Amino acid sequence: MTIVLIDTSETPTDAEEVSPRKGADTSKTVRLLTLADLDGRTRAAKRANEVLETIISERGGRDRLNMVQLKSAEAYAVLTAMIEGIGAGWLDGQKVDANEYATLLNARRREQQVMGGPEPRDVTPGGNLRNTLLAERA
Known part of the structure; x- marks a missing residue:
């Protein structure tokens, strides 16, 4: 069996074949895919x-x-x-x-x-509760 590893940081068509284990079935090729492939x-x-x-x-x-x-x-x-x-x-x-x-x-x-x-978002009008409260006091 030949295992083909894909380096998806470059292009999905670039593949590196890895030598199979000693005594492994070499009649099949396994291609490891990612979402990018x-x-x-x-x-x-x-x-x-x-x-x-x-x-x-x-x-x-x-x-x-x-x-x-x-x-x-x-x-x-x-x-x-x-x-x-x-x-x-x-x-x-x-x-x-x-x-x-x-x-x-x-x-x-x-x-x-x-x-x-x-992360929680600040949904306060004006973008910041502290600034809004300080603006109301002024």
Whole structure:
């Protein structure tokens, strides 16, 4: 088996082949994919990318997230697309596995805990409660 690793920081078409373990089956090639490797045309991929971009935006941008938070955000986005797909199937009358659905919900909750919530925003008119109170006193 040949394992192809993709360095998505450059281009998805650049791949490095890694030598298989001694005695491993070399008749198959495994390509490790990331969200960046997908062409994004499926509804699920579009939804996962939409959720990911919303999460990143809510947290002030990609540069405000550390690697663990970013990878948790990616996992959260994929889990959300999977959960929505199963939920839509059930609502459409399809038979779904309730245990699988609950497992995905729990996994998503754990990813949210690792990722952390967005920083609270100041929604006070004028941008700052202290300044608003001081302005009222003047």
